[in-house]
Amino acid sequence: MLTMSRTPSVLWAVFALALIAPSLARANAAAVPPPSASSVEESYQLGTGDKVRIIVFGEEDLGGEFHIDGNGRISLPLVGEVKAAGETAAGLEQEIAAKLAEGYLQNPRVSVEISLYRPFYVIGEVNKPGEYPYVNDMSALNAIALAGGYSPRAQEDVIYIRRNGSAKEEKVPADQMTRIWPGDVVRIPISFFWMVMSVAGPLTGAAAAAVYAAP
DSSP states (O other), rough: OOOOTHHHHHHHHHHHHHHHHHHHHHHHTTTSSSOHHHHHHHHHOOOTTEEEEETTTTTTGGGGEOOTTTSEEEEEEEEEEEOTOOOOOHHHHHHHHHTTTTOOSSSOEEEEEEEEOOOEEEEOOOOSSSOOOOTTTTTTHHHHTTSSOOOTOOOEEEEEEETTTTOOOOEEEOOOHHHHHHHEEEOOOHHHHHHHHHHHHHHHEEEEEEEHHHO
8 A cells, every 4th residue: 555655755855955956056157257248348249120320420421320120231321231230339330431441431430339229038937028128237137127027936046148149048147247238038947946846746746646546
């Protein structure tokens, strides 16, 4: 005849793992230093959905604000289409200046500023997953707050980020120091306790049914 003597042991093991999991996660997250704001800004790659303000010094008619289209390009006076996606602001300045120097202007000076960033995304264990407009100095905590806060099943000390359309996720601390950038996909994971319970729950229920059904 089956007994229920093992059930408390299983539950205690689950609770013990749930208690130590956050400490282990914090230790792993601390080993991954967040990128500095200055380094990311300098290396930020433009993409579809961004809007840039272009100034050609001494030539007001050649500047203005331009959206990067679905093909990753902007259309400028005189020079026509210029590839912007994948370029930094400094790289786009050089690209435009080079095209203007091809028979249009002598020693053109160009400035490119990002006037509107593409949105970022929050998925996983938040109350309102979805797409959100980017705001300067966005942190992990700001992003989670915009998405309605954590769900009851969320792990609250780490998040996973896919940057610049990368297929690889980075595991980083869920704190004010972790920066979120345009185009990022931020995933809030389920806590270890709820992950275990989602697997163990049905098994425990089946085991209990077997116990009560036994003669």
